[in-house]
Amino acid sequence: MHNPLYEKQGWHAFTLAVLLTLTAFLSRLDGLMDGELFGLSTTFWFWLAICIPIIHQVFVVVVWRKQLHQQWMTNRFGEHAFTIYMILFNKLILGRPVSAIILAIANRESFSLGVGWRISISILLLVPVVYLGYSVAKYFGLKRALGMDHFDESYRELPLVKKGIFKYTNNAMYTFGFLIIWIPPILAASKAGILLAAFSHLYIWAHYFTTEKPDMVRIYG
Numbered sequence: 001m002h003n004p005l006y007e008k009q010g011w012h013a014f015t016l017a018v019l020l021t022l023t024a025f026l027s028r029l030d031g032l033m034d035g036e037l038f039g040l041s042t043t044f045w046f047w048l049a050i051c052i053p054i055i056h057q058v059f060v061v062v063v064w065r066k067q068l069h070q071q072w073m074t075n076r077f078g079e080h081a082f083t084i085y086m087i088l089f090n091k092l093i094l095g096r097p098v099s100a101i102i103l104a105i106a107n108r109e110s111f112s113l114g115v116g117w118r119i120s121i122s123i124l125l126l127v128p129v130v131y132l133g134y135s136v137a138k139y140f141g142l143k144r145a146l147g148m149d150h151f152d153e154s155y156r157e158l159p160l161v162k163k164g165i166f167k168y169t170n171n172a173m174y175t176f177g178f179l180i181i182w183i184p185p186i187l188a189a190s191k192a193g194i195l196l197a198a199f200s201h202l203y204i205w206a207h208y209f210t211t212e213k214p215d216m217v218r219i220y221g
Helices: 009-027 042-070 072-106 115-140 153-157 177-188 191-220
Strands: none
Touching: 009 042, 009 191, 042 072, 042 191, 072 177, 072 191, 115 177, 177 191
């Protein structure tokens, strides 16, 4: 019998393997890993920054699936289950932009782009990110955004949000939220940072199709 805990996780592993293979190949391009910071090479900071989204997303898969199907967190931590999950989630997700900034500084000025262009592009990317943050706070709620529907069945009765940025797409978190990871390498003109941003943005879509979307079907029908 098919175990729902592992639904589509084979595809998750396959997609991650393909992304890591492509990333490793591209990271060897001439000049892409130039630079250092705090006495540590760009290569070190790059692979550290790659590991953080992998750890983060695997953590979410384990917690969401075991909570959804076995009430794993609730059975262990009771009413504090979601709070504990949220604290760990926030620490991991904060590591993503922090590591991206460190990498961009280590690998700064590795490609040529005028300061005016850097600022203009970054502002263009930041606008939908800010609008997403406003829409989540006003219409969606942080708890729901972090997966409260896996913990509290009452959230499963809430209607689909179609206000703010969610009027334009149901996948605003992935379409627009992860634009923020592109800003540090653009401001610093970092090739390695651009590669990290591409990996992170593609990998979050793997999370959507292999974990979040199947879970939504089970939760909401």
